[in-house]
Amino acid sequence: MTLLFDDSKKLEKALGEEAAGVLIGILEKQDEEAKREIATKHDLRETELRLLAEMAKLNADAKTDILKWVAAMLIGQAALIAALMKLFTK
Secondary structure, eight states: OOOOHHHHHHHHHHHOHHHHHHHHHHHHHHHHHHHHHSOOHHHHHHHHHHHHHHHHHHHHHHHHHHHHHHHHHHHHHHHHHHHHHHHHTO
């Protein structure tokens, strides 16, 4: 929020030059702090790209985990079949 020249003069007239200067300084400081808090389109795009990258990583990790489970199940099935064949061929 930038105070217009007329607004500054009105404050000076109502409060005095020193008090108006202090108040204007406070308002301008709050304005700068508020501007730092506002997310820009660039900030939002960066966040979107980071989230997409994280989702891709999680997706790849999930696929890897599924492949490990499938491999373990196949090995388990092979071991079970081998044990059953050994049992029935005696």
